[in-house]
Amino acid sequence: QRQMCIRDSGTTGLSKGVRLSHKNIVSNSMMINSDTGNGQLTYPAFGGHQDVLPCVLPFFHIYGLTCTLLSKLAHGCKLVALPKFHPDMYLNALEKHQGTVLYLVPPISKFFLLKI
Numbered sequence: 001q002r003q004m005c006i007r008d009s010g011t012t013g014l015s016k017g018v019r020l021s022h023k024n025i026v027s028n029s030m031m032i033n034s035d036t037g038n039g040q041l042t043y044p045a046f047g048g049h050q051d052v053l054p055c056v057l058p059f060f061h062i063y064g065l066t067c068t069l070l071s072k073l074a075h076g077c078k079l080v081a082l083p084k085f086h087p088d089m090y091l092n093a094l095e096k097h098q099g100t101v102l103y104l105v106p107p108i109s110k111f112f113l114l115k116i
Helices: 022-033 062-074 087-097 106-115
Strands: 002-007 017-021 052-055 078-081
Touching (some): 002 022, 017 022, 052 087
Antiparallel strands (some): 002 017
16 A cells, blocks of 8 residues: 655656555665664764754655655654755755765765865
């Protein structure tokens, strides 16, 4: 039984809705948080440790929903939601909140490479 409809990016054509089950979303989040033998990207919040993620990826897209929202909330991460990518706003959020993990798309990565 399908639980939610997520928009895809339309890589191979027009953007369309993708229907996913609760099991799809939960298993995807668990895989993202799993230890692959090289450690984990984030670790569950414990004691004084809490990973911080500035979020600019849209939560209606599967990448933003599972990678930056659901899987990281399950780890107790602090999410700093930004309404859109604006260079100054993003850099200020990184400085103010001390981001420990960044999920980026190629245009934002390119921005950082050009700033260095």
